[in-house]
Each structure stands twice: as C-alpha cells, then as structure tokens.
Amino acid sequence: MDYAQFRYALGTQNGAKRRAVVQATGVEPSCLSVPSGVSDQPMSEEETIRGAINRAKAVLEKLPEHHIGLGLEGGLMLDQAYTQQWYLISICAAWDGNQLSIGKGLSFPIPLQAAQRIVQEGIELSTVIDEWGNTRGSNQQGGAYALLTEGRIQRADVFQQAVIAAITPFISPLYKL
Numbered sequence: 001m002d003y004a005q006f007r008y009a010l011g012t013q014n015g016a017k018r019r020a021v022v023q024a025t026g027v028e029p030s031c032l033s034v035p036s037g038v039s040d041q042p043m044s045e046e047e048t049i050r051g052a053i054n055r056a057k058a059v060l061e062k063l064p065e066h067h068i069g070l071g072l073e074g075g076l077m078l079d080q081a082y083t084q085q086w087y088l089i090s091i092c093a094a095w096d097g098n099q100l101s102i103g104k105g106l107s108f109p110i111p112l113q114a115a116q117r118i119v120q121e122g123i124e125l126s127t128v129i130d131e132w133g134n135t136r137g138s139n140q141q142g143g144a145y146a147l148l149t150e151g152r153i154q155r156a157d158v159f160q161q162a163v164i165a166a167i168t169p170f171i172s173p174l175y176k177l
Ligand SMILES: O=P(O)(O)OP(=O)(O)OP(=O)(O)OC[C@H]1O[C@@H](n2cnc3c(O)ncnc32)[C@H](O)[C@@H]1O
Pocket: 011, 012, 013, 014, 017, 036, 040, 041, 042, 072, 073, 074, 075, 088, 124, 125, 126, 127, 129, 138, 139, 140, 142, 143, 144, 145, 155
C-alpha cells in the first residue's frame, strides 16, 4: 500500500503532529493553523473528535489542491464506567471532501493531581506537564506520554498510529470490496 500517494494538508503547525504525519505517510504535509472550534482543552472524547473533524475540514477548504485534510486533536476524557480516571486521548480525523474517517490513538491515564488542576484552575494539560517536567512546549515534543513513561512513548508516535488508522480506509483496497 502506498501511503505517499496523496498530498496531505494538516490543520496545525505543531511539530509533534507534523512529525506524526511524516512518520505515518512518508511525505511532508502542508501545515496551516486552523481553528478547532472547540475549547483549548477538550474535556470529552466527543469534543476532541469534533475538534479534529473541524480542523480536517477547515484545512482542506483552505488548501483545496490537497487530497486529504488531516485534523489532529488532543484531549481528556473521564472514564465514569470503570475507573473514575481521566485519560489523555489523541484523535485524527481525515477528510477528502466526501468521506470522513476517524483514527484514535493510545488512551493513557493521567495523574489525578493533573486532572484536578486542569478542572479547578482552568489550565491546559501542557501547562502542568511543562511545570512537572521543567520543560517548555512539551506538546510539540514527547508530550505527557513521554514525561509519564520516561520517554518510552512519544506524542508523535501515538498520533502516527491515529493517522494511519484514519487514512487506511482511503488507501487499502480491502475497504472497497
Ligand atoms: O498547536 P495545536 O495543534 O493546537 O496543538 P496543541 O497541543 O496545542 O493542542 P491540542 O488541541 O492537540 O491539545 C489540547 C490541549 O491539551 C494539551 N495536550 C494534549 N496532549 C498533550 C501532551 O501529550 N502533552 C502535553 N500537552 C498535551 C495541549 O497542549 C493543549 O493544551
């Protein structure tokens, strides 16, 4: 399968997200910041997916000479069913002007202390992660995944899998049977 057959437009300038697309497709996307239309810190899976879709559609509209618009969105969700735990999620939406596809990356539990500060102080996850890791711009680098796992998992790698999941239906012949 040739993931490099398309020209991709990515709805952000974020370095970790750009690397994820390069790793997933083997080609450099055109990057343009577009509004997600959701809060800076999405607090549910539904809101995170909506932000990803908004970005994918907006960037393809702005860069119509591309085949696929990609929206990558990070967010938090509370698992009320089993663990009462907050999870970091990484979603990719892919839109070709006709068909929409969603890929979901690794869902990772975040410490209660981080979730409480985000909810109570209205701050973003990256603020807490940068504070704890004594870094700046962690969301453009390894992210919370890298801090929590001491580098075993990188934000770009998680989004890479989400991107592959989202674009494979446009590429694999098995979806056209
Ligand atoms: O530049 P854009 O594309 O907006 O990327 P972003 O990282 O700022 O924004 P997202 O919408 O993907 O994520 C929502 C918020 O969650 C934060 N966030 C998400 N995943 C993160 C991670 O792995 N590490 C640190 N912060 C993260 C992020 O910094 C935002 O404040």
